[in-house]
Amino acid sequence: QARLVESGGGLVQPGGSLRLSCRADESIFASERAWYRQVPGKEREVVASISMFGVTNYADSVKGRFTISVDDAKETLFLQMNSLKPEDTATYYCHVLSIGQLKYWGQGTQVTVSS
Numbered sequence: 001q002a003r004l005v006e007s008g009g010g011l012v013q014p015g016g017s018l019r020l021s022c023r024a025d026e027s028i029f030a031s032e033r034a035w036y037r038q039v040p041g042k043e044r045e046v047v048a049s050i051s052m053f054g055v056t057n058y059a060d061s062v063k064g065r066f067t068i069s070v071d072d073a074k075e076t077l078f079l080q081m082n083s084l085k086p087e088d089t090a091t092y093y094c095h096v097l098s099i100g101q102l103k104y105w106g107q108g109t110q111v112t113v114s115s
Contacts, residue, residue, distance in 0.1 A: 002026045002104060004094050009109030016113070017082045022094030022106050024075040032097045033070055035079045037090035037111075044093065048079060052099075061087070084113045 008020040020035065034049035048058045048068035056068055067080040077094050094106040 001102075002028050002096075004096060004104050004106035006092070006094055006106040006109040009092060009111045011112045011114065012084055013115050014084060014086060014113055016084050017080070018084065018111060020079040020081070020092055020094075020109060020111075022077040022079075024096065024104070027075060028096050028104065029099045030096045031099050033068075033077045034095045034097075035068060035077070036093045036095055037088075038093070038108075039090045047092070050077075081111070084111075086113045089113050 003025045004022050005025065006020065006022045008018060010018060012018055030052060032049055032051050035047045036044045037047050038044040046059060047062055048056065048066055050056045050068050050070055058066060065083045069078045089112050091108040091110050093108045096104040
C-alpha cells in the first residue's frame with residue numbers, strides 16, 4: 001500500500017507563511033485529496049480539499065489564507081498557508097481517498113504559530 005510522506009511544518013511567527021507538501025511513494029488514482037489538522041483534545045478537522053476534477057473547498061477559518069494544490073505528475077499535494085495565526089497551530093495531516101475508496105493518511109507534520 002502507498003505511503004504518504006509529509007514535510008514543510010515548523011515554527012513561524014504570526015503573519016508568516018509555510019508550505020506543506022505531501023508526496024505519495026507510489027501512484028494513487030485519487031478521487032479526492034485533502035489536508036486535515038488536529039490539536040490535542042479535539043477532533044481532526046478538514047482544512048482544505050481538492051477533487052479529481054480540481055474543485056477545491058476550504059474551511060471558513062482558512063478561506064483567503066490557505067491554498068491547496070496538487071502536482072499529479074509528482075504525486076504531490078501542497079498546502080500554501082499565508083497570514084498564519086496562532087489558532088492555526090496544530091498537527092497537519094494529508095489524506096487521499098482513492099477511486100476504490102481506500103483511505104491513506106500521512107504521518108502528520110507540526111505547525112506552530114507563535115511569536
